[in-house]
Amino acid sequence: MTEFDRGAIRAFRFLDCRFDAATGEACLDYAFDGGPVMTETLRFPGAPFALEGERAAAVRRALRLLHLIAGVSYYKAAVPPEIVVEGEPLDAGTADLLTDVYENGLGEFAYRNGLSLRGKIRFPRGEAAAPVAPALGLSGQAIVAIGGGKDSLVSIESLRELGVPQTVAWVGASPLIAACAQRTGLPPLNVQRALSPRLFELNKAGALNGHIPVTAVNSAILAVAALLRGAGQVVFSNERSASYGSLIPGTGEVNHQWSKSWAFERAFAAHLRSHVAADLRYYSLLRPFSELAVARRFARLDGYDQHFSSCNRNFHILGERPAQRWCGACPKCQFVFLALAPFMPKPRLVAIFGRNLLDEPELAPGFDALMEYRDHKPFECVGEGRESRAAMDLLADSPAWREDALVRRYAREIRPQLAEDERALAPLLEASDDHGIPDGLWERLRAHFGA
Ligand SMILES: CC(=O)N[C@H]1[C@@H](OP(=O)(O)OP(=O)(O)OC[C@H]2O[C@@H](n3ccc(=O)[nH]c3=O)[C@H](O)[C@@H]2O)O[C@H](CO)[C@@H](O)[C@@H]1O[C@H](C)C(=O)N[C@@H](C)C(=O)N[C@@H](CCC(=O)O)C(=O)O
Numbered sequence: 001m002t003e004f005d006r007g008a009i010r011a012f013r014f015l016d017c018r019f020d021a022a023t024g025e026a027c028l029d030y031a032f033d034g035g036p037v038m039t040e041t042l043r044f045p046g047a048p049f050a051l052e053g054e055r056a057a058a059v060r061r062a063l064r065l066l067h068l069i070a071g072v073s074y075y076k077a078a079v080p081p082e083i084v085v086e087g088e089p090l091d092a093g094t095a096d097l098l099t100d101v102y103e104n105g106l107g108e109f110a111y112r113n114g115l116s117l118r119g120k121i122r123f124p125r126g127e128a129a130a131p132v133a134p135a136l137g138l139s140g141q142a143i144v145a146i147g148g149g150k151d152s153l154v155s156i157e158s159l160r161e162l163g164v165p166q167t168v169a170w171v172g173a174s175p176l177i178a179a180c181a182q183r184t185g186l187p188p189l190n191v192q193r194a195l196s197p198r199l200f201e202l203n204k205a206g207a208l209n210g211h212i213p214v215t216a217v218n219s220a221i222l223a224v225a226a227l228l229r230g231a232g233q234v235v236f237s238n239e240r241s242a243s244y245g246s247l248i249p250g251t252g253e254v255n256h257q258w259s260k261s262w263a264f265e266r267a268f269a270a271h272l273r274s275h276v277a278a279d280l281r282y283y284s285l286l287r288p289f290s291e292l293a294v295a296r297r298f299a300r301l302d303g304y305d306q307h308f309s310s311c312n313r314n315f316h317i318l319g320e321r322p323a324q325r326w327c328g329a330c331p332k333c334q335f336v337f338l339a340l341a342p343f344m345p346k347p348r349l350v351a352i353f354g355r356n357l358l359d360e361p362e363l364a365p366g367f368d369a370l371m372e373y374r375d376h377k378p379f380e381c382v383g384e385g386r387e388s389r390a391a392m393d394l395l396a397d398s399p400a401w402r403e404d405a406l407v408r409r410y411a412r413e414i415r416p417q418l419a420e421d422e423r424a425l426a427p428l429l430e431a432s433d434d435h436g437i438p439d440g441l442w443e444r445l446r447a448h449f450g451a
Pocket residue numbers: 072073074105195199203209210211212213214215216217256257258259260312313314315316317318319380381
């Protein structure tokens with residue numbers, strides 16, 4: 001494989017997207033300059049689809065939005081100076097949304113690759129006025145995204161208790177997510193996704209690589225899936241803390257999980273309503289709650305302990321599946337262990353992880369970063385530093401935990417340096433008002449959460 005010379009590339013091109021209603025297959029085509037076409041293929045279950053009139057037009061609009069958002073996986077390989085969108089020119093609103101998603105969603109990617117992308121990514125726009133998407137008479141069925149971790153399981157069980165009809169949906173071929181979905185006993189919707197093999201070749205040839213706003217891609221995929229079924233709600237489970245990134249000295253805030261943030265949710269939800277279908281709702285059911293409030297809720301569930309995992313090592317496309325559901329070494333494993341510890345019996349938590357991470361002194365640097373003690377919050381989907389500090393503070397007063405190595409070290413070395421409000425739990429369990437949950441549902445959910 002010859003070295004990939006990204007400097008020789010002028011433009012990233014969005015070529016075409018197409019959907020076969022008979023098979024449920026969607027194809028998204030991209031290229032650098034006049035180079036080989038890179039095609040991403042998705043397969044939506046439930047074919048053949050009888051689409052006509054306004055619903056068929058809305059599916060086409062949703063597919064085009066998916067084509068534009070999913071291009072981020074390929075664009076990042078070279079980040080060329082120009083972006084070309086074949087076909088009908090974008091309206092300003094769509095161009096602005098995409099610029100937002102690419103610029104913010106590639107924030108960590110840019111930081112780690114030493115690139116300055118701010119103001120450099122510009123999607124071309126025509127003079128066309130923004131479209132006005134009609135309402136389609138979509139149903140109240142909720143397409144609920146499941147990720148195999150605690151957050152989406154809390155949403156699923158909350159919606160079940162509140163009597164909301166739901167289909168659990170996921171993208172990709174993770175056996176772990178499939179097992180969790182099956183465990184819910186709810187109707188499943190699995191969208192298969194195959195990235196262009198050319199991307200993996202470019203990676204091997206030295207293309208730029210890094211973190212992408214995968215939740216934006218998953219959201220656009222499930223918006224298509226919802227329209228194919230006539231469902232009116234796409235529900236994600238991104239909690240409040242996903243809106244806050246890591247504060248990097250000399251760089252500012254870099255959010256590893258920007259497309260799980262309230263800023264993305266609000267913009268994407270509004271865009272679906274204005275540009276795709278006026279009655280297609282997109283929201284995160286956990287937006288008002290902190291990670292600790294969600295962890296407290298998860299601790300009250302049973303039946304998923306030996307199935308769920310938040311460890312991202314379970315979700316690679318290439319390579320071997322890990323032997324353990326929890327690696328224990330990554331920030332997500334360490335944060336989930338810490339967040340659950342105050343709310344569930346210690347033997348239950350140790351049985352889930354197969355070990356007691358808080359009694360392993362060599363893991364101190366990881367937990368220090370989670371607490372923002374002498375290090376910045378890790379580039380991972382973890383709670384705010386004050387949430388980790390509040391959880392550790394609770395454990396320092398718990399007879400079950402206070403003798404464990406890292407808890408004892410916190411009490412002796414870190415707690416004395418913290419003011420009360422830097423480690424207080426109560427404010428973190430209150431619900432916030434910034435969310436997109438439908439009014440009727442929010443009041444019931446708030447009572448259900450006891451927030
Ligand atoms: C599972 C994971 O963490 N993957 C990241 C990892 O990829 P790796 O090279 O180790 O292997 P694969 O996951 O098999 O991917 C192979 C290459 O394919 C490209 N790619 C994959 C999926 C995709 O949607 N777009 C892609 O371009 C990529 O070039 C891969 O190298 O490292 C990669 C490079 O840093 C990351 O791009 C992979 O990240 C995945 C897209 C992924 O699913 N990551 C999630 C675990 C993740 O980051 N979730 C965030 C949410 C962030 C958000 O804003 O939505 C979170 O949990 O907070």
